[in-house]
Amino acid sequence: MVKKVVSLVVFVPLAIVLIVLSVANRQAVTLALNPFKPDDALLSLTAPFFVFLFLALILGLLLGSAATWLAQGKYRKKARTESRQAVRWQAEADRHKSRAEQLAGSGLPQIPAK
Structure with a gap:
């Protein structure tokens, strides 16, 4: 029950903020992957700005999860x-x-117990 309340308190405001950012950042922007020739159409991507925000958020979550998973490997082992x-000890017992x-x-x- 507490977990549901905490998740609602965290995720509802987060969802509201993300929706507001999405609505406010609908203009198209170009992400140029070629720093020497930014107008190169082959290495550039044009999309609404909130798409890049969401992709950055998702990439950060994935990288953070992978780093945590790798760091905790010794504890899992x-x-x-x-x-x-x-x-083994339980089987022996x-x-x-x-x-x-x-x-x-x-x-x-029988040997008497002390």
Whole structure:
């Protein structure tokens, strides 16, 4: 419930700001990828300005996500190895428990617990 409220408080104003930017920046602009000859039609793209704003936002999100994912790789690897160890220890504990139950059922003398 709190997560929904927080997301509404964050995303609704963000959506409003993006819509206002889109409406305010409808004029066509040219993005020239050739700095030596900006009027080269092959390496330029003409679109409304908000398209470039959205593309920059999406590119930033993707690059940030990729950087975070790469930076957290060592923690994911550690979690995988510790998970495997936990499964091995649990299996060993289960084997010891079943062996102890077998010994208890066979009538052999028990070692008293302290």
